[in-house]
Amino acid sequence: MILFLYNVGLIAVLVLGAPWWLWRLVTTQKYRAGLRQRLGFVPRHLVRTVNTRWGLDVADEEVVTNPVVWLHAVSVGEVLAVSHLITTLDEELPQITLVVSTTTRTGYTLAQERFGADRVFYCPLDLPWAVAAYLKTLRPALLVLAETEFWPNLLTSCFSRSIPVVVVNARISNRSWPRYQRLQRLWQPFLSGLTLVLAQTSKDAERLKALGCDPARVTVSGNLKFDVRVTHEAEATRLLRKLANGLKLLVAGSTLEGEETILLDALPALLAAEPRLVVVIAPRHPERFGAVADLLERSGPRWRPRSKLSADAAPLGAGEIVLLDSIGELASVYSLAAVAFVGGSLVPAGGHNPLEPAQFGVPVVMGKFDSNFLGITSSLKADNAIWQIERGELASMTGALLRDTDTARKMGERGRRVFEKEAGATQRTVAAIRNVLAERGNG
Secondary structure, three states: OHHHHHHHHHHHHHHHOHHHHHHHHHHOHHHHOOHHHHOOOOOHHHHHHHHHOOOOOOOOOOOOOOOEEEEEOOOHHHHHHHHHHHHHHHHHOOOOEEEEEEOOHHHHHHHHHHHOHHHEEEOOOOOHHHHHHHHHHHOOOEEEEEOOOOOHHHHHHHHHOOOOEEEEEEOOOOOOHHHHHHOHHHHHHHHOOOOEEEEOOHHHHHHHHHHOOOHHHEEEOOOHHHHOOOOOOOHHHHHHHHHOOOOEEEEEEEEOOOHHHHHHHHHHHHHHHOOOEEEEEEEOOHHHHHHHHHHHHHHOOOEEEHHHOOOOOOOOOOOOEEEOOOOOOHHHHHHHOOEEEEOOOOOOOOOOOOHHHHOOOOOEEEEOOOHHHHHHHHHHHHOOOOEEEOHHHHHHHHHHHHHOHHHHHHHHHHHHHHHHHOOOHHHHHHHHHHHHHHHOOOO
């Protein structure tokens, strides 16, 4: 009954909202990206990947040999979080065919770069016919969901086909917890059927049990983001190292609207603290690159987009700003920072991942809006490996770290130790997935 009402409501929203959706499709590229795939048209490259992996006739789209594992990671953050997991699954379970879906255009692009375009696709909308098309084609032996991507039709369709569903890196943030609680009775029928839930923390595990997950199937495996290491240096990192030789970098990563203005307002004080400073600003969302470029142009500081950097470009100068208008390079660029500011945290958006700079021993400053990474920031704060600040403290606190290199170095080393100490979630997750496959005769 709950599923029926959900589908009636979903179709009503689509029908009543059709004019708005059509307008967005016409005017906004991100709404058009992957639309056929989202509506249930399985891309040929995915059929080919599943079939040719086993040497089958690619013309026969009805032939699929298990085990196929479908892993869903909604956007850039989730793709990064599962990147080491996917690499490890490829290495340790070569007998499976692993395919990866995402929801956002940026997540799709990054997943193609990280895992190969032939096995990446847009997740279908949670419409019965769209979900059924993918399940019929892929016939997955297992569906793996990253964090909390709970979609009623997708879950119910898997349950009805006896496809096990494992949730990895599961969490319920402080911000979303009240909303889940209000809908607890609606979630229970769907969450109770999950095969296994691997929670980031004990608090996440208790919340998931309270929402209806079978307590016997919930365990704490840790946070996969503690295992994500940058193994390849990005081209932007090589260019910045050359062009900023002798200068210090403040890398402001994953910034959201309003935070770039705060940074620009703080720039004179930051330059007073460290006259050799270059600031790298990396907006979280690529669609904001143009808006941030306009802001920099109006504000007056010297600046260049990363897309215009090259090996023969003029060296960067003190006080200059670089706009990192690229996807997938920020994590590597953090390695050059004297200090890192992690964005999404001075505005009420939940923050972004402070482990990306911490893994390099870079001292981290971020705001107090950290609900998306509360477990991580708590671990860092426990070891005095992060400074969390108010909006008006950016210049003073960041400037203090730029001036006091010894304090900055020690703080960065504490952050690196936290990163190393908390590692291990990937191996626990791989072991759990291996066990589920073995229990279903696909090990």
